[in-house]
Amino acid sequence: MFESAAILGTGSFGTAIAHLIGSRLPAVEMIGRDEAVVAAINRDRQNPRYLAGATLPAGVTATTGLAAAKKHPLVIFGVPTSATRAIAAELAGLGLPPETVLLSCAKGIERGTGDRMSVILREELPDHPIAVLSGPNHAEEISQDLATCAVIGCEDEVIAERLQQLFTAPHFRSYTSDDLAGIELGGAIKNVYAIAAGIAHGLGLGDNAIAALVTRALAEMTRLGTQLGGRIETFAGLSGVGDLIATCFSEHSRNHRVGTALGQGKTLEEAVDSLGMVAEGVPNTLSIYEAARSCGARTPIIDAVHAILYQDMPAAKALRELLNRDPRPEAE
Numbered sequence: 001m002f003e004s005a006a007i008l009g010t011g012s013f014g015t016a017i018a019h020l021i022g023s024r025l026p027a028v029e030m031i032g033r034d035e036a037v038v039a040a041i042n043r044d045r046q047n048p049r050y051l052a053g054a055t056l057p058a059g060v061t062a063t064t065g066l067a068a069a070k071k072h073p074l075v076i077f078g079v080p081t082s083a084t085r086a087i088a089a090e091l092a093g094l095g096l097p098p099e100t101v102l103l104s105c106a107k108g109i110e111r112g113t114g115d116r117m118s119v120i121l122r123e124e125l126p127d128h129p130i131a132v133l134s135g136p137n138h139a140e141e142i143s144q145d146l147a148t149c150a151v152i153g154c155e156d157e158v159i160a161e162r163l164q165q166l167f168t169a170p171h172f173r174s175y176t177s178d179d180l181a182g183i184e185l186g187g188a189i190k191n192v193y194a195i196a197a198g199i200a201h202g203l204g205l206g207d208n209a210i211a212a213l214v215t216r217a218l219a220e221m222t223r224l225g226t227q228l229g230g231r232i233e234t235f236a237g238l239s240g241v242g243d244l245i246a247t248c249f250s251e252h253s254r255n256h257r258v259g260t261a262l263g264q265g266k267t268l269e270e271a272v273d274s275l276g277m278v279a280e281g282v283p284n285t286l287s288i289y290e291a292a293r294s295c296g297a298r299t300p301i302i303d304a305v306h307a308i309l310y311q312d313m314p315a316a317k318a319l320r321e322l323l324n325r326d327p328r329p330e331a332e
């Protein structure tokens, strides 16, 4: 087990993780950039800005200084993917002890490089053990102690088991895997499909249409994800189909909410502004579309979401075009 942990990010997921592991460790320190949020956590053990209703265990504190991460044997990344490289580079400058374990929870790949978060951490902090955590894990439900599972990816079995022990609670079960690529790609790609499912919902297409869309999304995610280096079985697991289902059907999903607003005729700017939190599928539609083009994968659903978000294609037209493509066999 670890003696303590730092969580980078005082947003929804950082707070949910603090709620989950805060009673399992003597000390959990959240590191954020928003002073009002940090003050509310220290004063009230609450984070009404990002996760209303959750009360944090007594051992959870918060600060704004990244240097605090140096004190902890485990550093958990709960910031958006767009912030990961800069924060990792800043941490590298602080000289973390090399045995500090880095755990990434962010779901996306980097624009321009197509790098997964564990690849970024390996590049910026090469001496450290690196792990990832993913699965159907909405912050709102974790903070209410509602049951779920996650998968922890790490090439070092001993560290994977230490993390598994930490992420085990009566309502939280975790599994281990060494397929970091598959885990991270599933978590990143499903966000684009959650926007697609939201659009279909916003257009009022009905349950059959959304079930069909999500089923074909799983086939597409598996095709793209294996071409980008993930193992096929991982896409049938918690970080693949598990998170795809959670996000495509949950009212908690920010990506789904963005899609619903688009389907109802809002602009992307209006949809994102009304959230006040990160919807990774929005920037990741660009990075994942680019990754798909670079490996030559056939991704009609990602292409349709890309056209709606970034090429002014009306949502109804994009979905009509998806349905009217040349017929093909279901399994290829």
Ligand SMILES: NC(=O)C1=CN([C@@H]2O[C@H](COP(=O)(O)OP(=O)(O)OC[C@H]3O[C@@H](n4cnc5c(N)ncnc54)[C@H](O)[C@@H]3O)[C@@H](O)[C@H]2O)C=CC1
Pocket: 009, 010, 011, 012, 013, 014, 032, 033, 034, 050, 078, 079, 080, 081, 082, 083, 105, 106, 107, 108, 137, 138, 139, 140, 276, 277, 278, 280
């Ligand atoms: N919210 C959820 O249910 C889950 C979220 N995740 C992933 O966790 C990551 C974070 O998401 P949320 O906590 O939902 O987002 P959020 O919008 O609720 O919070 C983001 C946090 O990161 C901070 N932040 C944003 N940009 C930053 C920057 N450039 N530098 C430093 N800090 C910055 C914000 O101040 C805030 O504390 C995402 O990759 C998301 O996909 C994973 C599982 C579940």
Ligand SMILES: O=C(CO)COP(=O)(O)O
Pocket: 107, 135, 136, 137, 138, 139, 191, 194, 243, 246, 247, 252, 253, 254, 255, 256, 278, 279, 280
């Ligand atoms: O990844 C998530 C749940 O597992 C959170 O999804 P959203 O970012 O769409 O809310």
